[in-house]
Amino acid sequence: MIITKAGRRMFPSVRVKVKDLDPFKQYYIAMDIIPVDSKRYRYVYHSSQWMVAGNTDHSCITPRLYIHPDSPCSGETWMRQVISFDRVKLTNNEMDDKGHIILQSMHKYKPRVHVIVHSAKLDLAQIHSLPDEGVKTFIFKETEFTTVTAYQNQQITKLKIDRNPFAKGFRDPGRNRLEKNIF
Amino acid sequence: MIITKAGRRMFPSVRVKVKDLDPFKQYYIAMDIIPVDSKRYRYVYHSSQWMVAGNTDHSCITPRLYIHPDSPCSGETWMRQVISFDRVKLTNNEMDDKGHIILQSMHKYKPRVHVIVHSAKLDLAQIHSLPDEGVKTFIFKETEFTTVTAYQNQQITKLKIDRNPFAKGFRDPGRNRLEKNIF
DNA sequence: CCCTTTTCACCTAGGTGGTAAGAT
């Protein structure tokens, strides 16, 4: 996943469905992203894989919480829709003041989804960390990813270009012909 | 104000500041638009004014409520910002299903702003009408306007073009030269 | 005749990876 100073959307975006909420209770739904380990990685081109390239200490950093913009909302409404986190932005700027999720490049991460029971004390404009109770957290192994500032191999670049509507400008078939003719 | 079937933004947008809320209570803030009278108007070009052109019965129509997208939010947060209704859309389509505010063309209207105390029963996704209590309503005489499907005189057209960033394409000075040379 | 609808060029606003220069 490319991360920049200004912030880039996470793509493909995390999308979930929820069940077994109380239809009449109010919930926040939120996402954060935590390190998979404390390793720094580098991509070894000739063997086409990520290799450990050192250690990092994530221990003192509390990950930022991204509250889904529909929050708070009734259980009934949440359960009726696919919940998409397509507007969350990732940044490598540790001083970010736009509320984006801050990550370090060349590290492995996994998103978490939190379902938070609304209580009178919670304010959408002020929640910056998870409350102590009333929270259920879910992770999905298949959503793990590695952060970069530029893609390291052409398979991932192609995948991104083919799937993301905003990258349609790079799908020009003439653009690929050159590469294909190399073979 | 131009209204269309698809819905157009209200411009200039209604912007308000609020004071004397309880900083720790939660509030919804909403807008609706009600008729100034039950008259239909037409614009008389040679006298440059709107004239009564018949009666209409608005009595059976409950105006649609536009909930400010930041709702619900704490009094403290509401008071700290200018509250702008720049995303509300107006339509002349009585069958509209996109939640836009429905108005009739060639009528006079005035926006109202409502400050609504949050109660456990209120759900952002389900409020479609004003609750019976816990509501304070404000009107501002200077926000009255007349609806049209095409502008009736060049002063208002010029005002709209000059102020709205999306109409910059019509500001081209060459465009006005033709009209000016008529005199 | 008067008002409405449809389509359009021309904007704002913002999301892509590429590329060359910069930084360490």
Place this chain on the structure above:
DNA sequence: ATCTTACCACCTAGGTGAAAAGGG
């Protein structure tokens, strides 16, 4: 040598009034 930054062309997405066509 390796990673990052700044800027770019090229997209998506959507908000303007103009103009011509439509409708009663």
